[in-house]
Amino acid sequence: MADDGEQIDERAGSAGAEAGPAAAPGGSAGPDSGTAGPPAVRVQGLWKKFGEQVAVSGIDLTLPAGRFIGLVGPNGAGKTTTLSMVTGLLRPDAGLVEIGGHDVWRDPVAVKSRIGVLPEGLRLFERLSGRELLGYIGRLRGLPGDEVDKRAGQLLDVLDLSGSQNKLVVDYSTGMRKKIGLAAALLHNPEILFLDEPFEGVDPVSAQTIRGVLERYTASGATVIFSSHVMELVESLCDWVAVIAAGRIRADGPLAQVRGTAPSLQDAFLELVGASDRGAGRELDWLGGGGAR
Amino acid sequence: MSTGSAAAHPAAAPSLTSVFVRLKLSLLRNGLRQSTGRTVAYVASIAVGLVFAAGAVLGLIALRGNAHVGALVVLLTGILTLGWAVMPLFFPAGDETLDPTRLVMLPLRPRPLIVSLLVASLVGIGPVVTFALVAGSVIAVAEGPVAAAVGVLAVVLVVLVCVSLARAVATASVRLLTSRRGRDLAVLSGLFIAIGAQGVNIAAQKLGRPDGLSVLEPLGDVLRWVPPASAISAVDDAGHGAYGRAAVGLSLTAVVLVLLLWWWQRTLTALMTSPDSSTLQAVEKDSGRQSGSGDRGPARLLPGGRTGTVMLRTLRYAWRDPKSKMSWATALGVGLLVPVVSSVQGNGSIYTAFSASALLGLQMYNQFGQDTSAFWMVASTISTPRDAYQELRARALTLALVAVPYVTLVVIGTAALIGPWSSFLEVYGLSLALLGALLATGALSSALFPYSIPSEGNKNVAPGQGAIAWFSLFGGLLIGAGLSLPLLALTIWLHVAGLHGLLWVLLPVGVVYGAGVAELGLRVAAPRVARRLPEILTAVSKG
Numbered sequence: 001m002a003d004d005g006e007q008i009d010e011r012a013g014s015a016g017a018e019a020g021p022a023a024a025p026g027g028s029a030g031p032d033s034g035t036a037g038p039p040a041v042r043v044q045g046l047w048k049k050f051g052e053q054v055a056v057s058g059i060d061l062t063l064p065a066g067r068f069i070g071l072v073g074p075n076g077a078g079k080t081t082t083l084s085m086v087t088g089l090l091r092p093d094a095g096l097v098e099i100g101g102h103d104v105w106r107d108p109v110a111v112k113s114r115i116g117v118l119p120e121g122l123r124l125f126e127r128l129s130g131r132e133l134l135g136y137i138g139r140l141r142g143l144p145g146d147e148v149d150k151r152a153g154q155l156l157d158v159l160d161l162s163g164s165q166n167k168l169v170v171d172y173s174t175g176m177r178k179k180i181g182l183a184a185a186l187l188h189n190p191e192i193l194f195l196d197e198p199f200e201g202v203d204p205v206s207a208q209t210i211r212g213v214l215e216r217y218t219a220s221g222a223t224v225i226f227s228s229h230v231m232e233l234v235e236s237l238c239d240w241v242a243v244i245a246a247g248r249i250r251a252d253g254p255l256a257q258v259r260g261t262a263p264s265l266q267d268a269f270l271e272l273v274g275a276s277d278r279g280a281g282r283e284l285d286w287l288g289g290g291g292a293r
Numbered sequence: 294m295s296t297g298s299a300a301a302h303p304a305a306a307p308s309l310t311s312v313f314v315r316l317k318l319s320l321l322r323n324g325l326r327q328s329t330g331r332t333v334a335y336v337a338s339i340a341v342g343l344v345f346a347a348g349a350v351l352g353l354i355a356l357r358g359n360a361h362v363g364a365l366v367v368l369l370t371g372i373l374t375l376g377w378a379v380m381p382l383f384f385p386a387g388d389e390t391l392d393p394t395r396l397v398m399l400p401l402r403p404r405p406l407i408v409s410l411l412v413a414s415l416v417g418i419g420p421v422v423t424f425a426l427v428a429g430s431v432i433a434v435a436e437g438p439v440a441a442a443v444g445v446l447a448v449v450l451v452v453l454v455c456v457s458l459a460r461a462v463a464t465a466s467v468r469l470l471t472s473r474r475g476r477d478l479a480v481l482s483g484l485f486i487a488i489g490a491q492g493v494n495i496a497a498q499k500l501g502r503p504d505g506l507s508v509l510e511p512l513g514d515v516l517r518w519v520p521p522a523s524a525i526s527a528v529d530d531a532g533h534g535a536y537g538r539a540a541v542g543l544s545l546t547a548v549v550l551v552l553l554l555w556w557w558q559r560t561l562t563a564l565m566t567s568p569d570s571s572t573l574q575a576v577e578k579d580s581g582r583q584s585g586s587g588d589r590g591p592a593r594l595l596p597g598g599r600t601g602t603v604m605l606r607t608l609r610y611a612w613r614d615p616k617s618k619m620s621w622a623t624a625l626g627v628g629l630l631v632p633v634v635s636s637v638q639g640n641g642s643i644y645t646a647f648s649a650s651a652l653l654g655l656q657m658y659n660q661f662g663q664d665t666s667a668f669w670m671v672a673s674t675i676s677t678p679r680d681a682y683q684e685l686r687a688r689a690l691t692l693a694l695v696a697v698p699y700v701t702l703v704v705i706g707t708a709a710l711i712g713p714w715s716s717f718l719e720v721y722g723l724s725l726a727l728l729g730a731l732l733a734t735g736a737l738s739s740a741l742f743p744y745s746i747p748s749e750g751n752k753n754v755a756p757g758q759g760a761i762a763w764f765s766l767f768g769g770l771l772i773g774a775g776l777s778l779p780l781l782a783l784t785i786w787l788h789v790a791g792l793h794g795l796l797w798v799l800l801p802v803g804v805v806y807g808a809g810v811a812e813l814g815l816r817v818a819a820p821r822v823a824r825r826l827p828e829i830l831t832a833v834s835k836g
Binding site: 087088089090091108109111112113117119121122123124125126127128132135136137139140141142145168170171184 | 473597598599601602603605606609610613614664665666667669670671672673674675676677826827828830831834
């Protein structure tokens, strides 16, 4: 476990650099922590086409380490495609992706041990029980068996899954699946966590649990990058935001900077993606309580 | 006919029946709007259905006057009805309008709903084929105007009984079919279909003999009183002047139709007014699967590290995942069946024991397709060709854990049943070599030609990937056989040169050769897996 010591050192470094508050000015030029080693993620000229459809068209993005980062955009904006390419699950047509200064495609050994992933739309090994799934993925990651079982037990407790730990994942609810997926992503104590729509279809109680775990995790200096289209959530959780629409980055930087003068992130977002003045149609004049039909 | 009665009970402004009929037509039409491959398959299945129906009708008409045609059409109707009864259990997703739980939120009364659903179910290729077969059966036995009139009535009754039987069964079993356990069973139903096909095969062989149709007579005597076949025998009776028997036959079927509709309405009402499994399941407590770290019992015997972890997962999947279970059961069953059947038929040879190696070796193919999109969990833990090698080797070892003892037993069994024992060592050695060759080609084809296995339904290949699947399986089998050629050549040489005393050499040589070629295959495949992880993930995520 020589790796662990290294991880802790790096974290301490980035946590120190993060002393400056989230609203630090001049964030758009890149990470404001010029002194603290490489950014968590650096993406250059990322492209992906599916047949004729361009899903991601030339994304350049630098995300600083040690932050809680939200990747926001409407449905079909390319969030999932981008995250899949960044985490090495989908090969880009063109472009460079670096995680912690390591090229995702040239140096998978350095990258895969440093990241945890919770993808959207991909299955888990659902015919294992929750506990068996964690035992499986932990051992695949090369952790010693005793350590895996200890960590799995604690994660199941914290995520409120202990009662269902011996139930097959195929019988889990959406919220439970997200939580067991999160546990699987956290098990090897990654430096950077990528979560695709971690709160989609999750009940409020599970959402609060997930939130608590993530906040505790970032407080220790780790990086969380998650995608969502729920602006209130992003606004309350994140200190750094990247807005993506139609396969391009529309804005990125510290939350306050992206929000600018708009009253909320929601308003700023609607303006950025060009959907702000689509009024609630006057055509629906028949709609209203009381009158039947 | 029933359209009128639906109009008499208007449930909403437009007639409910026409809404359902149009829904059904839209669903049929939308079947044509999918990808080109699916459209072709869809049109082809309709064409095959129509050609089959036309052929069957012509055949039935040609049999008119045959002494045993009465028994044949009664049996045909019985089989047809059985088909309709079990169809919703095997293909629960076959007809979306069949699922009444989709209608729960709509303000619909049971009686008009049933009439509308019944009329809508008459639209489709299945009812058309049924109608053709029943009409053909009636034409085959109807003699005289009275029989013709009874025949028209019989056709209507039989088709209605078939359709409402399917609907009623589907409604009664919807709880089961929408639960996870029920869907698992539906996947395993492929086994029953395979067994049923074997039965049909044997039956067809018997009927194909001269005067084979007479075999049907005793069965026909019973079935002629069982609705809805009784309506068909009524046509026969009416033609021979037995009007009393005809009336009883027809009314039996009519009574069954009424009973079916009543049962259907009852279950439908119950289904739509009581809480479903999604509500009940929340209260269900932990299913008490053996807990602990998974290091207990026989699992302890597995090696540590990635190898043991992957083996344990694969073994658990072989038992718990219906698709894996099905493919294991098929391989084990058919591998045993080939030598047994050929020994029963008396023309067997000890070389039929190779089927065990061949079928189990093919389990190595498309390893990652068996993971479905959960393969991302494997992909995210493979960084080097070494990781990929360990992953592949663990899967090959799991397979060998079952295959080696199994092949041993089958070869021993075949030697005992068919003989001669003198060939035992030779065949055993060759079998193990073939197994090793298939493990090697299977690993390589898993890396190069992965494809999705849809986790539900009976299909084992995702639409559009059929060619890859066939190519990798059959190409792999050929190449696997090709890789065993050196050993085969040695065998033939030993035989030709008359060195029968040295044939035992094939066992150690086969073991070493099999292990060596498998190892080589894994080593060649591993770097390719490591390089192609995203491509494999994309290919296996289509299900």
